[in-house]
Amino acid sequence: MTDLGVSLSLLAGIVLLSEVSRWTAVKLFAKSGCRPYVLEIISTFQLCACTHELKLLGEVGRVELQIGLTLTYLISVVHALTFHGAICNPSGTLESVYRRGLTGKCAVARIVCQFLAAVVARCVVPYVWALGLSDLHVRHKLFGFRCISPINAPLLKATAVELGCAFAVHSAATHMQKVDDKYKIHAIAAVITTVVYAGGSMTGAVFNPALAFSTQFACSGNTFTEYSLVYWLGPILGMASSVLLFDKVIPAVSGKSIYLNDLSYNAVNEKKKK
Secondary structure (H helix, E strand, O other), X not given: OHHHHHHHHHHHHHHHHHHHHHHHHHHHOOOOOOHHHHHHHHHHHHHHHHHHHHHHHHHOOOOOHHHHHHHHHHHHXXXXXXXXXXXXXXHHHHHHHHOOOOOHHHHHHHHHHHHHHHHHHHHHHHHHHOOOOOHHHHHHHHOOOOOEOOOOOOHHHHHHHHHHHHHHHHHHHHOOOOOOHHHHHHHHHHHHHHHHHHHHHHHOOOOOHXXXXXXXXXXXXXXXXXXXXXXXXXXXXXXXXXXXXXXXXXXXXXXXXXXXXXXXXXXXXHHHHO
């Protein structure tokens, strides 16, 4: 319980530091076109750093499944409340291009920011663990901060799991755009928690290429190519499958579009017009 308390405090500290950084960035870059990219870096760092700690709790701390899923749900809600428009997911950014919410140039810049933040988080978090704030951190330090690949299935099956996780999350997000935020945030967090429960034992259920690059690619057990297949190709295909099914296949069969306009994309388009 002491280890859990320290980890919760660390998670709160990461979110607080990120929120202060976002507030500062909004003030400093209020009239600058680079503000969205700065927010993308800060928010993706928050996502990756928090996930590193949660991953350590699950794999090394061996917290109970119920506690792990509860933390997943809660941190998903916190991320949704604090990201301030940052996407923090390359596959989601590519979907924004398809929805015409972002230009190709802006999308590339955002993806670069996401991977930059992922690398920074992967480099910074071990220094925090090295402080030995808890016995869990001390034990992890003694083993050289090593991690083992969470892929516990054949590569094609693991890729299918990540594809399915991404499909579920992107589909849920697409069809909840007109739902009130106070309900939508919790509903999507519940979907994320469900897919983590369903696929976590096989791949870790990351469904985010930048997040996977930060938390999984440095682990031993698989090659870079294998990780890329599972954690990059899988989520991108999952997003594309959701778009294809709900924007093309079902409308073609039913004769009408069921896509609900993404309010965030509309907001971006309004900003472009100003």
